[in-house]
Amino acid sequence: MIQTLYRTLIELTNGKWSSVLLSKFAQSKASRFLVPSFAKVYKINLDEMASPIHEFPTLHDFFIRKLHINAREIDKAENSVVSPVDAVLEDIGEINAELALNVKGKPYSLLDMFGSEEKAQQYEKGMYILLYLSPSHYHRIHSPLSGKIVRTWTLGNKSYPVNRYGLKYGRDTISKNFRKITEVQHENGVAAIVKVGAMFVNSIETIHNGERIEKGEEMAYFTFGSTVILLFSKNSFEPLNFATPKEMKVGEPLGYTTNIPS
Numbered sequence: 414m415i416q417t418l419y420r421t422l423i424e425l426t427n428g429k430w431s432s433v434l435l436s437k438f439a440q441s442k443a444s445r446f447l448v449p450s451f452a453k454v455y456k457i458n459l460d461e462m463a464s465p466i467h468e469f470p471t472l473h474d475f476f477i478r479k480l481h482i483n484a485r486e487i488d489k490a491e492n493s494v495v496s497p498v499d500a501v502l503e504d505i506g507e508i509n510a511e512l513a514l515n516v517k518g519k520p521y522s523l524l525d526m527f528g529s530e531e532k533a534q535q536y537e538k539g540m541y542i543l544l545y546l547s548p549s550h551y552h553r554i555h556s557p558l559s560g561k562i563v564r565t566w567t568l569g570n571k572s573y574p575v576n577r578y579g580l581k582y583g584r585d586t587i588s589k590n591f592r593k594i595t596e597v598q599h600e601n602g603v604a605a606i607v608k609v610g611a612m613f614v615n616s617i618e619t620i621h622n623g624e625r626i627e628k629g630e631e632m633a634y635f636t637f638g639s640t641v642i643l644l645f646s647k648n649s650f651e652p653l654n655f656a657t658p659k660e661m662k663v664g665e666p667l668g669y670t671t672n673i674p675s
Contacts, residue, residue, distance in 0.1 A: 436473075436616070436636070444472035451475065455549035477552055477634050487555075487629035487664035494558045494650060494668050495628060496661040497606065498641050499551040500544035505652050508539045508644070523644075526607065527594065528568045535603060540650050542643040542667055546635060553634040554608060555663050556626045557643055558670065560599035565619075567593050593617045593633070597626065601670040602649025607642040608633055629664055643667070 438444055448469050452459060459466055461484040469475040488495050496502075506514065512533045513520040523533035546552060568591075591610035596603060608617050616636035626632060652668035661667070 439473040439476070440471050442470060445470055447472050448475045455547075457549065473636065476548075477636065479553065480551060485555075485629075485663040488666045490666065490669070492601075492670045493628075493666045494604075494643070494645075494670060495555075496544065496663055496665050496667055497555050497557040497632075497643070498544055498546055498553075499662050500546045500641065500660075502542065502655060502657055502659040502661050502667075503545050504541075504543040504657055505655060506541055508536050508541055510537060512537055514541050514543075514642075526568075526592070526642075527605075528566075532596075535646055536605070536644050538647045539602075540645045540652060542652065544641045544643075544661065546639055546641070551663070552636070553663075554606075554632055554641060556597070556621075556628055556630045556632050557606065557667065558597065558599055558604060559626065559628045560597040560604070561625050562595060562623070563598050563603070564596045565594065567591075591617075593619065595632065599649075599670055601672045602646040604646070604649070605642075605644040606632075607644065608635070609640040609642065610635075645670075648672075 448466060451457075451472060452466060452475070461480050463479040463481050466475070469478070508514060508523065511520070512523040514523070523536060524530055527533045593608045595606045595608075597606065610617060617633055617639075618636070619633045621630065621632040649670055649672075650668055651671045653666060655667075
């Protein structure tokens with residue numbers, strides 16, 4: 414029964430006003446009584462949390478919980494690209510000549526995603542990785558690689574579900590949802606970290622400041638389940654051979670930056 418209740422609450426985020434009300438409730442003191450059952454339903458690992466469960470004043474605070482400093486090990490290989498989130502690795506592929514990602518058989522335009530043809534063209538025939546966060550996941554976002562931040566920008570006004578059903582039946586969800594984009598210049602090319610909102614309440618909070626970011630450094634967090642898309646310019650990234658979907662944790666390697674001649 415409790416599991417059904419939570420699934421219903423998550424589905425309510427699909428609507429504009431219901432998602433606003435749910436967001437307000439999650440940030441109210443009354444929501445703290447749901448924290449223990451939420452943790453039980455979604456099988457949250459309480460041992461890795463930085464704070465004990467009884468210290469969270471609201472469901473929202475529990476949702477954006479921090480972990481112990483050593484709870485996630487960041488791969489130390491110099492040219493490795495690591496998972497920026499705890500998530501399900503849903504897809505890896507090549508960005509085609511039409512500047513689109515072909516995710517689950519549906520094309521998503523990079524022109525729409527970036528809001529700029531010039532930016533989109535930087536990633537032609539590059540690679541993309543799509544990572545989906547469910548309500549059960551740790552929702553803080555870490556940098557997948559080290560480099561210089563060359564640009565950050567925000568696009569989109571509304572958000573629709575980006576779970577498997579949203580990808581299958583939605584329209585332009587990952588390319589037109591509310592999103593915050595961070596572009597990083599690394600030694601072998603350029604990469605974009607696209608943080609995609611998943612509901613009408615668009616809450617992606619940025620933490621990092623400064624021109625440079627280090628691999629594994631915390632950079633932002635989601636208030637609700639969502640998606641991170643990593644994009645790499647042509648010949649700058651070689652992914653590991655994964656079968657998808659696959660559970661990933663922050664710091665686990667996704668592949669390696671390369672300097673293959675074009």
